[in-house]
Amino acid sequence: MVLYSASIALSALLLFLVQPIIAKQILPWFGGGAGVWTTCMVFFQTLLLAGYGYAHWLARRLSPRQQWGLHTALLAASLVCLPIIAADRFRPAGGQDAAAAILVLLAATIGPPYFLLASTGPLLQSWLARHWPARSVYRLFALSNAGSLAGLLLFPLLIEPRYGSRAQALGWSAAYAVFALACSSAAWLAWRTTVVPTPGEPNGSFSREAGEGQDEGLGEEPGVRVAVGARAPLAWLGLSALGVVILLGATAHISQNVASVPFLWLVPLILYLLSFVLAFEGRAGHGWYSPGWGIPAALVGAMLMALGLSASRGVLDVSLSVPLYCAGVLFTCLLCHGELAARRPAASDLTRFYLMISLGGALGGIFAGLVAPRVFDSVYEFPLALCGVCVAALLAAWTRPRPDGRRRWVLCTLAAAAVLATAYWDLAFVRFLRSDVILMQRNFYGTLRVREVGEGDQQVRRLIHGVILHGEQPTRAADRMEPGSYYARSSGVGLAIQAAQQRRPAIRLGVIGLGTGTLSAYGRAADTVRFYELDPDVVAIARREFTYLTSTPATVQIALGDARLSLQQELDGGQNQRFDVLAVDAFSSDSIPVHLLTRQAIQMYTRCMADGGIIAVHISNRFLDLKPVLANLAADLGLNARLVDDDPDDESRASRSDWVLIAARRDAFEPAPFAGRVEALSPDPRVGLWTDQFNNLLAIVKSRPAPALRALWSD
Known part of the structure; x- marks a missing residue:
């Protein structure tokens, strides 16, 4: 009984512990959106079904000796997949079906081990029912779920804060090898001590008709089959x-x-x-x-x-x-x-x-x-x-x-x-x-809507991702190329671009997150604006429903795929873009792209900058205060960080926005556009340093339940 219980608990722990381990490995490869986890869950649920189907077939069709032989062979073969580290060959290329790419990656990386872990609960419980017919096997189902809970709790409380992705994968792989040995031993025990030797006929039990709400698994009488409605x-x-x-x-x-x-x-x-x-x-x-x-x-x-x-x-x-x-x-x-x-x-x-x-x-x-x-x-x-x-x-x-x-x-x-x-x-x-929707569509990355609001000269066309504005454009031709909303000339990114254009006759502007392409409105004939966009549907909508990209005199380039991967590939290939301004604005609804705001990410951005260049990070968010995150990152890397809090008057098309400007040189903030507009940021040790392995969201939540309830009630 102890061997069965230990094997089931360990399998459940590993089954659910591997989910955040592998998902966090691949999260930055696919833009860090909610669709990554949802697709991972589809894979886990589907392979769980395959594991349960295998357990059902094995218990019904094969003798105990055959069950032990086949299951042990599969356990041994699955060790070839260790360690569970996603290979670089599965990194996505821009424009491919992200969901399909994730499913293929997961199948190749953890498919066989996960399949066998998934089969363990029902398989060992069927062996236990044959070994000890009078025992309640359903209590092992609760034990299995308790093991799963333990695995999920261990990850955020103990494993994630202390160990990097590689160490997590290696530790899990070692534990899986132990599980394989324990499970094979349990299969051998089931074969050697089985009570019912007839293949395909596991021990029955007495119970009421299924569905009557009783605990049919307790006090069963062996040898009596039950009819299921x-x-x-x-x-x-x-x-x-x-x-x-x-x-x-x-x-x-x-x-x-x-x-x-x-x-x-x-x-x-x-x-x-x-x-x-x-x-x-x-x-x-x-x-x-x-x-x-x-x-x-x-x-x-x-x-x-x-x-x-x-x-x-x-x-x-x-x-x-x-x-x-x-x-x-x-x-x-x-x-x-x-x-x-x-x-x-x-x-x-x-x-x-x-x-x-x-x-x-x-x-x-x-x-x-x-x-x-x-x-x-x-x-x-x-x-x-x-x-x-x-x-x-x-x-x-x-x-x-x-x-x-x-x-x-x-x-x-x-x-x-x-x-x-x-x-x-x-x-x-x-x-x-x-x-007010004129277009609405959905894909792996979320829901996109194009709306027209206002009337006459005040009418604007907006792109909304989830529930958050991602740019707008006046429908009146005379105003179409004037940047507005979060990207107005008074915003942090607007000041940075204007300062760069005052210094140089031709600048290179990088933008992480296309939206409507508003920032291309700043471009002059000699300028180059390079966008990095993950979602191909955003590119199509920006070109079809808005005119920023086609009306700007600047040269416009669009790199499709995750920005961090694309920038790294350019650096590795000797194609450093040397941006004068790099705008980071890749929010999806109010969700922040954590992998674009870590020490490793900021460090990479600095390598992509020209001398005196400025990284402009859009941090407007209703729920999270990102200022201390950027301040800590800048201080740790020896950079200078300034806040631009733009609160325009009601007559302006500009929206209230917060931008953090980061530069290697202090004198980058001396040009006239910054005069009286920038505020130095101080590090906050309570927030910690965000890295690819660590980020503390709870420390930056700025909303509280009581004020939120009052605001909701007033609405």
């Missing part, structure tokens, strides 16, 4: 898929409006796994979930998340949204998994049960991660899933076994009201997204 597998499938769509939808929403970093990926995933533990463990194996409180809690969670989508013009303050969506994930997934636990079959059908759970998870992941971005023009899957939770709660209340009539009607009434309320707030969110 025809609708039970559909319930397993649907509940599992719904939980995954909720998880991915909430995670993407949080990441899009804060940052795509492992910490914000892992908190919802931890709560998702905790809901499994609470549903399958506790109260002598019956689980802590009860429909009496679980259904109302899930309904409240779904309604509040839907309200959060539509509140405050689609952008709920981060101090409210993160706890709201995390709590919502816990309670809505607890409903899904609690109802799963109530419908679990006897041990004789456990591999099929796990197979259907994993199939549902894979289908939910594929829908949210691959299908929805290609079918929907915005993020409709999350609002739909919230309505789905309320419908599932209604069905759960209506089909409760041995119902108390009054309680059932109360729960059904609450669920029906929640369906209507959630649908109302979801529709309000959709109406907000579609307001």
Whole structure:
């Protein structure tokens, strides 16, 4: 029993620990967006399904000796994949399908080890059921999820702050080798001590009809097969898929409006796994979930998340949204998994049960991660899933076994009201997204909208990524080439460009993040403006819907792909661009591109600059204060950092903006445009030094729940 338990716990720990390890390795390769984690989750869910399918087939079709032989051979073969370090040959080229590239990379790097780890839980539980027929194998399911929780908690609390990506991969690989030995030993033990020798007939057990809400795994009588109702597998499938769509939808929403970093990926995933533990463990194996409180809690969670989508013009303050969506994930997934636990079959059908759970998870992941971005023009899957939770709660209340009539009607009434309320707030969110829209499309990197607002001479056309403005252009021809919004002449980047143009008759301007191409409006005939853009759809929209790129007299160049990778490739190839100004403005919605704001990134930018050049970093953000981050980086690298806080009057087309200007030379800020406009920045040791291995988002959150609630109420 100890060997089985240890193998299951270790496999679960490694199964979920590898997810942030490998995702963080490849995050900078694909622009650091939320789509990276979503696509990784699709891969993990799909391979989990493959592992469960393999376990189901192995337990049903092969004898114990054959199971040991095949599984041990596969474990040995999987060691060839170690260590799990993504090879440089998988670095993406600009313009390719990012989701497909991520899936191929993951399959080649961690595919076989992850497949075998995924099969361990159901496979060892089936062996245990044959070895000790009287034991409850479902308690090992809770142990597996506890091991998964441990793996997820270890990463942000212990591993990420102390070890670099290479050390993480090597440590995980060593632990996997230990697991392979333990799992092979458990397979040998199952073969040598099995109680039921007949291949394909694992030991059965007595239980009530599946779906009656009892703990069928306890006190089973060996040798009696149980019939599973025809609708039970559909319930397993649907509940599992719904939980995954909720998880991915909430995670993407949080990441899009804060940052795509492992910490914000892992908190919802931890709560998702905790809901499994609470549903399958506790109260002598019956689980802590009860429909009496679980259904109302899930309904409240779904309604509040839907309200959060539509509140405050689609952008709920981060101090409210993160706890709201995390709590919502816990309670809505607890409903899904609690109802799963109530419908679990006897041990004789456990591999099929796990197979259907994993199939549902894979289908939910594929829908949210691959299908929805290609079918929907915005993020409709999350609002739909919230309505789905309320419908599932209604069905759960209506089909409760041995119902108390009054309680059932109360729960059904609450669920029906929640369906209507959630649908109302979801529709309000959709109406907000579609307001004044002339174009809306979605891809791996997010949702892009082109809107026209205002009337007559004041009308402007805007590009919006998520809910954040990424540039605008007046529709009146006379004003079209005048830069506005965050890029006005009074902004930090505007001052830097004007100062460079005063010094030199021809400048090279680099821009990380194309947007509408507004900064090309500064270009003179002798100037060169080089944009670095990750999203090919942004390039197409900037060329088709806006005229900055085609009307500027400057030479315009566009490098497609992640800016940091592109700049490094240019340096390695002897093509140093030697920019006079390099503008860093690659935000996606309110999400910050962390990998573009680390010590290694700033150090690389300095190598791309001409003598006296200025790096201009756009840090306007409603939720995060990035000034101390840039101040610490500049101080550590011996650079000079200045803040330009531009707060124009209401008559101007300029938007309020914050830019941090970084230069190697102090006299770079002496030209006339900077007079009285720049403010020195001082380092803040409380924030720490951001590197590729470390970044502390909590230290720079500038919003607080109480003021955010007051502001929301005043709206």
